[in-house]
Amino acid sequence: MAAAMASAAERAVLEEEFKWLLQEEVHGVLRQLQDILKEASHRFALPVGVTEGPVKQENFMLGTSSADQVKGVLMLQGDALCQADINLKMPRNNQLLHFTFREDKQWKLQQIQDARNHVNQAIYLLTNRDVNYQFKTGSEVLKLMDAVMLQLTRARNRLTTPATLTLPEIASSGLTKMFTPALPSDILVNFYINLNKLCLTVYQLHALQPNSTKNFRPTGGSILHNPGAMFECGSQRYEVSHVHKVECVVPWLNDALVFFTVSLQLCQQLKDKISVFSSYWNYRPY
């Protein structure tokens, strides 16, 4: 396989191999990719366009161990939490607080919608490249694979990288106003997706007195804030005294992430196969 010694006959064989790659192998891989991505898209279980069917609802129990001070039952419908039932055991007085979403209130998990849209973009890129389409050059395939891989990487990143929010942003997110009974002013709640898990974080705050000797340093944005983080909201300064985080694996998110990984591998392998030939095309005898 020494490129330096490739004779005319060997190069003819290489060209035949490349033609086979473009005409047969590429379509086989694209077919596989489409099937996997369609499975991934179905996992997101959202009605798209005309087929407005009932979207399945799933319940997730967060904080099932007896040691957890926060317990939640969340109902996820597609990309939104349509019901939330949260029990919070206050450490100071062991009082049990209970909150639920107000009727007809939903909290949209933008991460899920974005991931779904990226998967659909990837599927769209592949739709017009079925068996009837003829690829003329390797570069065309490489460019298509790059575009598909970009969408899949984005889809995966949306699930693995929740937004970094500052505490004032969490306080003003509108989530605090969605509960009944109303959340006390010293409790903040946040939901997000982290990898394949649905996470609920509860921050217990204590108000800092204006004449407090503590050195006030507002904390920046973070996915999860730690006790001791400080922020200012309106004219009141707060410090986080307790942080509770409970989570639950969402099986279909797990499936989707596996599909993304497999698809990315398929794309990369196809790219590698095409790239092997590119070194031959640039060969010039010395």
Next chain:
Amino acid sequence: MAGNSLVLPIVLWGRKAPTHCISAILLMDDVSMIVTGCHDGQISLWDLSLNLEINPRALLFGHTASITCLSKASASSEKQYIVSASESGEMCLWDVNDGRCIEFTKLACTHTGIQFYQFTVGTQREGRLLCHGHYPEILVVDATSLEVLYSLVSKISPDWISSMSIIRSHRTQEDTVVAVSVTGILKVWIVTSEVSRMQDTEPVFEEESKPIYCQNCQSISFCAFTQRSLLVVCSKYWRVFDAGDYSLLCSVPSENGQTWTGGDFVSADKVIIWTEDGQSFIYKLPASCLPASDTFRSDVGKAVENLIPPLLFSVLDRADKQLLICPPVTRFFYGRRECFHKLLIQGDSSGRLCIWSVPDTLELQDNTEGLRMTTSTSLQEAFCKLMPRPAGIIDQLSLIPNSNEPLKVTASVYIPAHGRLVCGREDGSIVIVPATQTAIVQLLQGEHMLRRGWPPHRNLRAHRNKVTCLLYPHQVSSRSMKTKSLPLRYYSLNRQLVDGRSDAEGEVLILLAL
């Protein structure tokens, strides 16, 4: 840049034009310039003469990812500003007269479309950029500072927006923004100058949210001629809606497995729709779609299959079907110069621009020829037309006997500490030249032109195939080479490979110690 010194970069391009796989096109309002963005992040400015001759003038560098959209960013009579957005969320504001980048910002999300929106507040003219992309709202950005001011959000089924159109009302103070989301829901926002003047970041909710069941919407255009219809182009069909109540007037499916990628109104009764392959079709709308006709809206309420179809008027096709590695970008523009130009401009992956001038009075084409392309050029064509040919940095040392083309440079590294440029070439040789002196040879006249083989250089021969990689570790990390003064030496990572017995010979890494 500090102080008052101005650094003007000069480029020695060499004979081969840079690749320019076009991903976005914009025609400036005065029809004097075309701006194209490419998948590598560069923006090219092409001058357009009065008789539609295209001449590439400049290449703007700045973005690190492929350009997703371009838009004008100032009213045409003032300075010529444009805004560009890339896949990585970067937004740049450029002055296209001199190619300066005026403003730069980076957002967390990718824009897929930007439109300029101008309104007058008293005597002040304010500019806004309405952006949509991989996020569930329309961002209203200040056109001068690129700061996000507020956003147009949806209460009902919020989702990414596929395409958007701004409808300016001549009668009232209220302008309308019409958009289609990725789930095929039409959204309408009212934007007034008071809203636009708002300093706080309260979101603006939609006026109307109507499912129109349009999957994969590629573009939405408002008919400036009739002020009454909307053209929505999706990948498998295109449709015309009544802009008053958004009812469907006609629908045309795509044929032969083609995919529509966009379209626009050419006149009150004709539309032009283009495909992923680069073909464009002009249709004449049936009377049921024309407000001026008696049978306007006669098809409203009928099933899609029963709507009267438009008539195919003309086909515009590319003259040479060069192999493309990705779909071309096509856009339709109305010019605003002495001769009222209607131009269809297409840019493709080979760095080629094609222009079709659509005449005002279109004749129904009897023959199969279709409307012919008016003009076309590519970056490489423009390079080839130049006399003398554009020079490469070591052209004078790269002469091949019996060949017009110089020996190609396939890898290079510049070492500022020693002022040396090291070039690896396709025949396996490596040339080390003093950088400024070699640039002088190409740019300035002088005594050196009489000397052969100037500037003094070293020519290293060890490889048999093209050099694919060069590395000067000392530049990357000063601790990587412990000795300070070493004679010029080169190392190859695996001695065996130099013998040429392995096929991976071309990938040997050479380390230089200077």
